[in-house]
Amino acid sequence: MRHERLRTVGAAVLVASLAVALAGRAAAHGGSLQADDARSLAIPLWLFLSTGGGVVGVSFLLTSFVTDRDLIRDIHDRRREVGLSAATRRTLAGVARLVGVVGLVAVLLVGAFGPADPLRNLAVLVVWVGWWAGYTMTTYLVGNSWPALNPWRVGLWLREWLPAPSPSYPARLGSWPAVAGLLGLVWLEVVSPLADDPRLLTGVVLAYTLVTLTGAYVLGETWFERVDPVSRVFAAYGAVAPLYSDDEGRPRARVPGTGLEDEGLARDASDVAFVAALLWVTTYDGLVATPPWRDFASAAVGGGVPAPLLYPAALLAGFGLFLGLYRWAVRRGRRDAESYREPAELARRFAPSLLAIAAGYHVAHYLGYLIELSPALVGALAAPLSPGAPVAVVLPAWFSALALGFVLLGHLAAIWVAHAVAYDLFPSRMQAVRSQYALTAAMVFYTMTSLWIVSRPYAAPPFV
Amino acid sequence: MPADDAPDGTDAGPPYDCPYCDGRFHRESYLSLHRGQEHPDALTDAERAAFEAAREEEEEQLRLFRLQALAALVFIYFGFLLVYAFSL
Ligand SMILES: [Zn+2]
Numbered sequence: 001m002r003h004e005r006l007r008t009v010g011a012a013v014l015v016a017s018l019a020v021a022l023a024g025r026a027a028a029h030g031g032s033l034q035a036d037d038a039r040s041l042a043i044p045l046w047l048f049l050s051t052g053g054g055v056v057g058v059s060f061l062l063t064s065f066v067t068d069r070d071l072i073r074d075i076h077d078r079r080r081e082v083g084l085s086a087a088t089r090r091t092l093a094g095v096a097r098l099v100g101v102v103g104l105v106a107v108l109l110v111g112a113f114g115p116a117d118p119l120r121n122l123a124v125l126v127v128w129v130g131w132w133a134g135y136t137m138t139t140y141l142v143g144n145s146w147p148a149l150n151p152w153r154v155g156l157w158l159r160e161w162l163p164a165p166s167p168s169y170p171a172r173l174g175s176w177p178a179v180a181g182l183l184g185l186v187w188l189e190v191v192s193p194l195a196d197d198p199r200l201l202t203g204v205v206l207a208y209t210l211v212t213l214t215g216a217y218v219l220g221e222t223w224f225e226r227v228d229p230v231s232r233v234f235a236a237y238g239a240v241a242p243l244y245s246d247d248e249g250r251p252r253a254r255v256p257g258t259g260l261e262d263e264g265l266a267r268d269a270s271d272v273a274f275v276a277a278l279l280w281v282t283t284y285d286g287l288v289a290t291p292p293w294r295d296f297a298s299a300a301v302g303g304g305v306p307a308p309l310l311y312p313a314a315l316l317a318g319f320g321l322f323l324g325l326y327r328w329a330v331r332r333g334r335r336d337a338e339s340y341r342e343p344a345e346l347a348r349r350f351a352p353s354l355l356a357i358a359a360g361y362h363v364a365h366y367l368g369y370l371i372e373l374s375p376a377l378v379g380a381l382a383a384p385l386s387p388g389a390p391v392a393v394v395l396p397a398w399f400s401a402l403a404l405g406f407v408l409l410g411h412l413a414a415i416w417v418a419h420a421v422a423y424d425l426f427p428s429r430m431q432a433v434r435s436q437y438a439l440t441a442a443m444v445f446y447t448m449t450s451l452w453i454v455s456r457p458y459a460a461p462p463f464v
Numbered sequence: 465m466p467a468d469d470a471p472d473g474t475d476a477g478p479p480y481d482c483p484y485c486d487g488r489f490h491r492e493s494y495l496s497l498h499r500g501q502e503h504p505d506a507l508t509d510a511e512r513a514a515f516e517a518a519r520e521e522e523e524e525q526l527r528l529f530r531l532q533a534l535a536a537l538v539f540i541y542f543g544f545l546l547v548y549a550f551s552l
Contacts (some may be wrong), residue, residue: 042546042550042552043551044551047547047548047551051544054540054544057540058540058541059539061533061536062537064529064530064533065530065533067526069501338490338491338494339490340479340488340489340490376524413472426494426497427489427494427497427498427501427502428493428494428497428518428522429522429526430522430525430526430529431494
């Protein structure tokens with residue numbers, strides 16, 4: 001037994017080193033394609049794409065060599081308490097709430113009355129660079145601190161001071177409002193100059209504030225659990241993170257990513273749809289900025305499709321396609337694994353693994369943006385009303401290879417999580433392996449699609 | 465084991481129900497594995513023997529799978545190596 005395990009480990013290490021060499025070559029080539037302006041590939045496109053897909057397939061094969069149930073369970077269960085006294089936690093929570101509220105007020109004021117240049121306006125920089133790029137990274141790299149920071153939670157206080165309504169939230173709505181909200185926000189971000197126009201951004205933040213405060217007052221905690229897309233995004237990303245709080249609110253630490261293996265993370269079909277939506281919007285964001293989309297949009301509008309319908313229609317169609325593909329892969333995996341478990345249950349258990357991929361794409365997407373614009377953010381924070389000229393940061397050429405590395409890391413984590421979940425679900429390890437064939441195929445397809453988008457030159461979205 | 469030749473597995477063939485929980489399986493060996501893993505204290509000697517046998521069978525299948533996976537890895541690796549050698 002011992003001897004055999006050693007042999008398995010030996011084989012796995014050998015093959016892993018080969019795979020890393022392979023991935024390294026692919027990343028080096030992929031890296032050069034974003035660095036130069038023409039984005040000319042050093043290798044043919046088909047080879048670039050199949051290398052990406054191949055790396056994901058190889059990762060699945062390597063992971064399947066880990067067949068020790070106890071080891072897999074130990075990695076999941078390796079959790080410890082983080083020693084923070086109740087007083088410290090209360091202080092931190094108070095500081096976070098203050099930072100959140102002051103930040104929101106600053107964004108609204110400077111957004112409305114500050115400089116019109118987006119790169120010198122605090123509101124634009126705080127929202128996009130500080131919050132959506134930087135803060136979001138902390139939610140999956142460290143832990144979800146949004147419930148503490150979220151300034152709109154003051155809406156919950158209103159319930160204590162004013163007569164609180166208590167309408168019952170229809171259970172069948174689930175998280176569908178959050179799914180719709182997320183798709184709506186992304187649509188707005190794509191079709192409007194939300195990142196360039198401080199006044200427009202302020203208007204949107206103000207509208208969001210009114211809606212969220214009212215929602216929190218009317219529905220209480222349910223609002224942030226089921227309706228508010230922003231809270232749902234951070235809760236989803238927070239499941240990837242090493243730090244989390246247990247049922248009593250005490251901070252605990254775990255191996256990064258293993259939180260995604262927990263049962264009950266996706267509560268119902270709407271939570272599964274939310275995960276699919278989160279993954280799809282990153283893809284959509286990139287897709288609409290490619291020349292093929294530009295050609296397609298021109299042809300569609302030329303053919304009589306109303307331009308304002310084009311973007312929401314594509315957003316919804318792609319979302320449906322994503323969710324459909326995922327559900328197909330789960331059903332197919334269920335058949336391959338000869339399981340009696342409900343397809344809906346399997347969909348709930350495997351969906352969180354995709355969050356690791358979404359997090360990987362988020363880093364790849366926003367790390368460079370964050371680094372390039374953080375001097376501007378610091379300048380605006382130092383002098384909100386009259387910031388100096390921002391310092392330009394030039395990223396080294398190898399930086400986009402690093403970004404591809406994060407995408408790969410996200411895929412590796414997702415494959416591991418799905419592997420561990422399959423071991424938890426099925427009594428036979430061969431069932432666990434077979435349940436992953438279709439999901440891995442879907443993942444390979446997704447990787448190749450994403451790499452194809454990444455390797456297209458930038459073209460500003462038309463008709464917006 | 466009658467379910468062994470079930471055409472595609474899903475909802476075909478008589479199910480094997482776990483007497484201790486609502487677990488339900490397409491093969492007797494899956495049920496034996498499940499009982500050994502989830503209800504180890506409730507096993508009779510015969511069930512323990514069935515669990516061991518099912519584990520043995522599972523190990524055998526895993527060994528075969530590992531060989532196939534290794535072959536696939538080698539094939540993918542050298543395949544890419546060759547393609548890269550010719551296209552660079
Ligand atoms: Zn049972």
